[in-house]
Amino acid sequence: MMLDFFSEIKDDLSYIEAQLRGVVTDSHTTLGDAADHLFAAGGKRLRPAFAVFSARFGRYDLQKVAPLAVAVELIHMATLVHDDLVDGGLIRRGRPTVQAVWGNRVAIWTGDMLFARAIEIIAGYAEPVVSKRIAATCMEVCTGEFAQAKASFNPHQSLRGYLGRIRSKTAVLIAAASELGALVCGAPRIVSKALGQYGLAVGMAFQVVDDVLDLIADERVLGKATGGDIREGIATLPVIYVLRRNGKGHDRLKEILCAREKGESDISEAIRIVEEEGGVSYSLGVARRFVTKAQRALRALPDIPSRQKLDAIAEFVVERRF
């Protein structure tokens, strides 16, 4: 899947895609089959795109930015593999997950290998700030996922707690891709910092919209069943909004969220309550504010074509239906 506004960097993304396949399959044939599986499912490759567009604010050099782009996508893939496993998820992007096909054990070590490979690639950068930042980012991502796991099946969630978790699990990695893309190509510190702020805000919007789509997307487009978060006992923003407003359906929503076993009709009912009580429109409003914040961060940057692309991606993040 190639998004329209990536056309300008199409060749560079293809190169990165090839690198991504290469690093995973080349030297470690063991991972080969499991990795093929991951790749067949595709992905938007948003994180590499952020790195590439950001790199254009420096002395653009594909060879400089490609390892970063590959590494951030590998980290993202690693979390998907561990997430699927954790969630007992069997379908992602319309295909069976690694877990479903290869079993639990193989999936755990596949995720670990993707993490390790990313770290190995990043260790190739001469600038110690890159390794440090990526290491801290990995820690943050795991912290966010850990916090989400601990918060599951607990209906007493604050907006602040939710924002902290999605910041950790999603936004910091996108921020690192954006900031470091410029940094490794020698952009001035003020430029890479602004790109980092952009990435953080876009990442927040992205996750909020992801959480909304988990409730209301077209399952054929989403490639998996809706309501996955509710099924797993995870209260995302639309649900938290409704639970905190204490309106109609509040008790029933709470009951369904906290049930360890639930049927498809329970999930549908919970989604209906969330929509009717305004959880979806509230959340899309929050996402919109993050997009505005992201676009504001871009204003500090030189007006090169990439700036418009990043602006358009921010817009896409909140408009998308998949």
Place this chain on the structure above:
Amino acid sequence: MMLDFFSEIKDDLSYIEAQLRGVVTDSHTTLGDAADHLFAAGGKRLRPAFAVFSARFGRYDLQKVAPLAVAVELIHMATLVHDDLVDGGLIRRGRPTVQAVWGNRVAIWTGDMLFARAIEIIAGYAEPVVSKRIAATCMEVCTGEFAQAKASFNPHQSLRGYLGRIRSKTAVLIAAASELGALVCGAPRIVSKALGQYGLAVGMAFQVVDDVLDLIADERVLGKATGGDIREGIATLPVIYVLRRNGKGHDRLKEILCAREKGESDISEAIRIVEEEGGVSYSLGVARRFVTKAQRALRALPDIPSRQKLDAIAEFVVERRF
């Protein structure tokens, strides 16, 4: 648990133990409870000890070697957490595993956080060789675990395949601890290389003995039930030896190994077959040869007190009963 020959470096190991607790619990309170659990179970802290003894071949500086010692132990702990989860193991070192207490999800991200924290600590070293080596080591460890997971429930295992797997999953990390301990304290390259060879050979012996103890240890001393590998369908050296010799009990052992469901009496029977057919004594002989190899590597080193300690640890590795 403090081993006798660690008395010389007792204070340094205590400092490292405190660091280990500190880095895990300090900034990330979320991991606190799960981490306490891990620490309560203790551990031999062999890897930190290797790093410390090795560092004495350079200009010894605890501040220089401690982050390395902490990081290698964190990596080891991360693999234990993911191993327990993979194995569905509920007891390790006589205590419930993280999984049993906190649930699957939390355990996955706990392991990931331990990995990430190790990488973060290592990123603090100015020498890029340290980051590169540790990253490659993490990749290797995961590759070994992955290969073991893929080889489970398959009785057609070669000695060579087994040795490759334990080299990856165990020996390279001990080798990295030994080699880098000297390196970060500025020992000559020839010295750190010899220590790396020592670590690799000791690591091989250590894992072979671990696999033997999984069959014949006193369960009270081991802290978990024997036969865990057979239960999980993992053919270790003693089993591979018997399966390849095609002697008495061969078919029955194969059947038990490959069964997805097995009772305690099946496990006991398999262990008896392995012992009777000489799998244990053969394996201890292999371990002994690795110990001799490790001790030979030490001869290239200056005759300082640490050299005798490393010699004694190699001896302990094959003599130990836990």
